[in-house]
Amino acid sequence: MTRTATLLLCALFSVTGRALAQASQGDEWLKKPVDDKTFQAFLPFFAYDKTAPFEVKALEKDVLDGIPREHLSYLSTPGQRVTARIYHAAGSAGRQLGWIVFLHGGGASGKDGPGNRFLASFFARSGWSVLSIDMQYFGERQTDLLTQFTEGEKHDRLYNQPAAYLAFVVQTVKDAGRALDYLVKERAADPRHIALVG
Secondary structure, X not given: OOHHHHHHHHHHHHHHHHHHHHHHOOOHHHHOOOOHHHHHHHHHHHOOOOOOOOOOEEEEEEEEOOEEEEEEEEEEEOOEEEEEEEXXXXXXXXXXXXXXXXXXXXXXXXXXXXXXXXXXXXXXXXXXXXXXXXXXXXXXXXXXXXXXXXHHHHHHHHHOOHHHHHHHHHHHHHHHHHHHHHHHHHOOOOHHHEEEEO
């Protein structure tokens, strides 16, 4: 990646961050969303069996623009198999800064969308190894719930359906937790050097 492209990407993140900060200044909920008692009451919704086997399936290995990748899947929670790609760090002198668990946006391709591939490759070139996962209903985990992936369909069938959306959010939190567990237990990652991006 050229220096200009890197600077443009940093500028984009900076502008986006400032815009979000300005938008949230007047939002009282963001200053203190819930009290500790309420927060603790919701934690059981996101609990899962940390001792469950991952039952990893290695699907293929390839190289994308000089970055070694692995395509795999593992068991997240009962009945939920996460599909993922690992982008191995390709930074200076093979030095690895740590791991990133990467969650995609709402595109149909999930982890394999062009923007997601670009960002995962960018992080790998910067010295991070990346575990990019498909969220429920997207990419290789696509179901009949979302078939066209139009904005209207996502909102009508998922985002604006409280029960479906709550289940989706809970599963996403569990999948992210299991991703961290997978990196620590199966890849010997240092939990102090794992970031979540998405």
